Amino acid sequence: ILPPDQRPSPEDLANFRYRPDGGLFDRFRVSEHTRADGSRFWNQQSHALITLDDCDGSDGERQLVIIGCRDITDQVDTESALHRAKDELEHAAFHDDLTGLANRKRLTAY
Known part of the structure; x- marks a missing residue:
């Protein structure tokens, strides 16, 4: 349905x-x-x-x-979780944990 x-x-x-x-x-x-x-x-x-x-x-x-x-509900849920984890890792790699501001890696990318 x-x-x-x-x-x-x-x-x-x-x-x-x-x-x-x-x-x-x-x-x-x-x-x-x-x-x-x-x-x-x-x-x-x-x-x-x-x-x-x-x-x-x-x-x-x-x-x-x-x-x-x-x-394919389990597959869609797993893919969604992987996308969220990727986004979280990317944010953690380029932002300071304490301030949330862009870190040196992010700034040197520009």
Whole structure:
């Protein structure tokens, strides 16, 4: 279930079509979703377009979309923690602990 602020409108849903050249099949899509209990989680989706010969004896083909989903909440949380740690280390390397002002390393970089 998508959070209310990310849900497509009924008109968007009615007009939706998978476009083979639209880029959806070339990359993963990551979005935040809501569980039935209200908790949020990060979901990674991959899409594949397959073409099947019709089995009803006609000469036509039909295209199907296969969507694979994976909960990547732990991965997103870990990446966020790593970014915060990097920012904290960078700040500590270039600022004085007592005053919070730029230290010599930071000043000589200019």
